[in-house]
Structures are given as structure tokens and as C-alpha cells.
Amino acid sequence: MVSDIREFDLEKALKEISEATNSAELQVIKARYLGKQGLVTSMLKKIRELPPEERKGYGKMVNQFKRTLEEKISEKRRVLEMEARKIRELEDRYDVSLPGARRDRGALHLLTQVMEEVQEIWSSMGFEVVLGPEIEEVYYNFEALNTPEWHPARDMHDTFYLDERWLLRTHTSPVQIRVMESRKPPLAIFSPGKCYRKDTPDSTHLPMFHQFEVLYVDRHVSVAHLKGVLEVFVKRMFGENRKIRLGPSFFPFTEPSFEVDVSCGICGGTGCRSCGGTGWLEILGSGMVHPNVFRNVGYDPEIWSGFALGTGVERIAMLKYNLGDIRDLLRNDRRFLKKFMGVNA
């Protein structure tokens, strides 16, 4: 029986353990020696068959084998687990030093920024923001604004007509009529929005552009009031050092009508190339509301008086930022857009 023990090759078992490459393999080795049918287990069972005087020595030896194997197996298991973990970690690792995917920062378009700035100035003076339809009735766009049949703006070649009654509005002035028709004076409104004209695009024209309209109606409104708000608007929009000038003009819906100029920001009014040597730049049209316009909306022109003004937002943007070509506002060239990112932030 003792020869059994001699036959037991501990060296071989230890070698198998140390050569195991993964825990599944190790498990098979463990079963072979220490499992229920295992070699060591069956050797232990044989103790009973031995003469009593041999049992002690035999048992001690087999138990010694058993302990050695158990120790070596659990040691090897720890090593294999550690290695497996290391491999997992290497596979999962990501490189924190890699540059991230950079996202471009967005910004409001220059025109939107200018619109917001203009609106903020008029709102701060108490003008309420109202909007009107872009598809407008001929009546509101022309008739009610005292614009006669012979006016060039009414020509088929100048205006997008949908049919005899409807058109794409050529200016924001019809909002004046819509507001006055639905309200009683006094009123003070600001109305921004898109307008359309059959113009071929060039450096100063687009078939679709933006305007804003201002209307104030109350008792005893005078040109002085108009000049007052215009000065506030121009100084806040273009700078404290800028001056305004009113010159005679004509619009069917105002009487008298004024063309408003702002002093040139480049030469300061002495005359240079960008103002055509005059020292002044035209920024808007304005005037005192025509009595016929008041009659058209049922206001008594003997009681009510008012001023109105309107201009193109693109024009204001071009003057403020010295743009040479209105089409740059539509081209979406990123170099242009980037230059004006957050100019009004």
C-alpha cells in the first residue's frame, strides 16, 4: 500500500498546475487529484485497508500531498485571475489624451442680431412689437396707405402679385393700417418682418429683405417728437457722436415726408468715399401720418396726429458694419458669418 504513495507523482501534479493557462484548465486538474473520484481522494479512502501501524504515517503523507496541492492550486488561481483582469483592463482602456471631437459654436446671424438690437431700442422707448402677414391684401399694401394707382410700386413688374387681391407685401407699412383698424388711439407700435419686391439681386437689392415700421398716434404729435425718437435710435444704434438730418421727401402715406440721414461714421461728416463726399448716409423714410390714412381707418384727422417711419434692416446692418454687398447676408459663407459672431452679444 505504501507503494501507492511512492507511485503518486507529486512533481508531475505540481508541474501540471504551474502549466495551466486558464482557470478552466486548472479546474480540470483540481478534479483529477482532489475531486470525489480524484487520485488523492481515493488514496485517503485506502487508509482503512491498511494495517493500523501504517495508517498514521500514510495518512499524514497523503494529507500533506492534499494540502500542498490545494495551496498550489489556489495560488495558481490567484495568478490566473490577476492575469485575466490585466488583459481585460488593457482591452477596456481608452486613451484620455486623444483630442475630443470638437463642435463648432453656433451664433445668431448678423441680421438677426441687428433685428434684435433695433427691436430692443424701440421697445425700450415704449413701442409695442406687433407682426403682420407677409401675404397681404392689395388694399392694405397700397390703397389704405393712400398709394395711388399710378405709383411705380404698384406695377406688375415691381411686385409679386398672387392674384388681383393678394400679394407679397412690398413693405411693412400695411401693419400700420391693420393695427389702427383694430385699435383706438393713442398707440405706439414697432413692426419688423420680411418684405418682397421683384428686384434682381445686386450689391444693394434682394427680392426678399427685412424692414421695420414704427407708428405713433396720439393728440398733438409733432415733427419734434419724430426727431426726438430718431435721435435716440440713431445714437444708440450707431454711436453717441452720430448726428441726424431730416430732408424733404415724398411718401403717399405721410405729409410732410422726410428722408432721414445719419452723419457718416467714417469721416464724421466732412465727406469721404464711403458717403459719396456728402458726409451723410440715408437711413430711413418717415413723416407725419397723412390725413387720408387716418380717414381710411376711421380716425378723425382733426383730433389725431402721428408720425411713422420705416426702413430696411439689411440697410441698417450694412451701414453699421460697413458691408459692401447685401448678398453677403444670404451667401452663408462661414468666413463672413464668423466675422460677425456675437457682435451684438
Ligand code: DAH
Ligand atoms: N414703406 C416705405 C418703403 O418701403 C418706408 C417708409 C417711409 C415707411 C415713410 C414709413 C414712412 O412708415 O413714414 O420705402
